[in-house]
Amino acid sequence: MxxxxxxxxxxxxxxxxxxxxxxxxxxxxxxxxxxxxxxKPSPKLALRISKATHGLVTVQSMRPDVFGPAANDS
Known part of the structure; x- marks a missing residue:
């Protein structure tokens, strides 16, 4: 989730x-x-946020322009 x-x-x-x-x-x-x-969070900040939230907040949800769309967005 x-x-x-x-x-x-x-x-x-x-x-x-x-x-x-x-x-x-x-x-x-x-x-x-x-x-x-x-x-927007920088790509580095997005990675730190995702790691700190144990993946609850994904890099894709914060920066789809960099990391691609979230799995549930496709």
Whole structure:
């Protein structure tokens, strides 16, 4: 089962914990999760997020332009 980054970080404590794990600010994670001002996670950040979430948030769901569409999108 996978989930979007926005769903994963909807809980503030979880957002803070993930931010610490991937060396980003909680606010920046929210910006990339919601696409605020066109923001997307870099490919490296997407990989760190996927690893830190144990694959619950996939790189494909965050950056289909780099990693291809998610399996359930095809």
């Amino acid at each position: 996978s989930m979007t980054l926005a769903d994963f970080i909807s809980d503030r404590d979880r957002r803070k914990s993930l931010a610490e794990a991937v060396d980003a600010s909680p606010d920046y994670l929210w910006q990339v999760a919601t696409g605020w001002n066109g923001r």
